[in-house]
Amino acid sequence: QVTLKESGPALVKPTQTLTLTCTFSGFSLSTPGMRMSWIRQPPGEALEWLARIDWDDDKLYSTSLKTRLTISKDTSKNQVVLTMTNMDPVDTATYYCARMPIAVAGAFDIWGQGTMVTVSS
């Protein structure tokens, strides 16, 4: 069974750095063609893709946020980590990690439950 679960702080202050961890099971990020992404959703708004990391450690970032984002993986721990610097209240959102296997070419087939992050002083 494939599962993903996000973890991290529920509240961060403006200008702080957010670190989120996605812990997954049921598959390996070392498998050729496997990718993982982070996606966020402000309350009542649409989904926004943030970053992707591949089985071979290739990385891709949202053009509008790339200067603030870093994605990394720890294959031995089955974890993907996202850091976002200089947090602002507009970054308040539910943050999801999702799997992108090559079999569904560019789609996200399994999602975590999401973690709500509020940015406020």
Next chain:
Amino acid sequence: EIVLTQSPGTLSLSPGERATLSCRASQSVSSSYLAWYQQKPGQAPRLLIYGASSRATGIPDRFSGSGSGTDFTLTISRLEPEDFAVYYCQQYGSSPLFGGGTKVEIK
């Protein structure tokens, strides 16, 4: 940069009716990289359709996707009570991008 526009914003229908949701891209999108998701309140999105017309694992056959180029459609042939939700299209070109969503609500 590609923009995905979903219409209508809200669709008011009764159970048993047919739902037709549109996703229009500002420039041509490869059909291989067009997906549809369903999201219910308080839940993560669920993949319904990938490659424009392939149903994901476990998705009922009342959900179907079609289209090519800049115009894509998600059709729900007969709405079940559990189908009332928000639906998003997504393309994967140079980077993933989502549409603004269509809410299917009970009339």
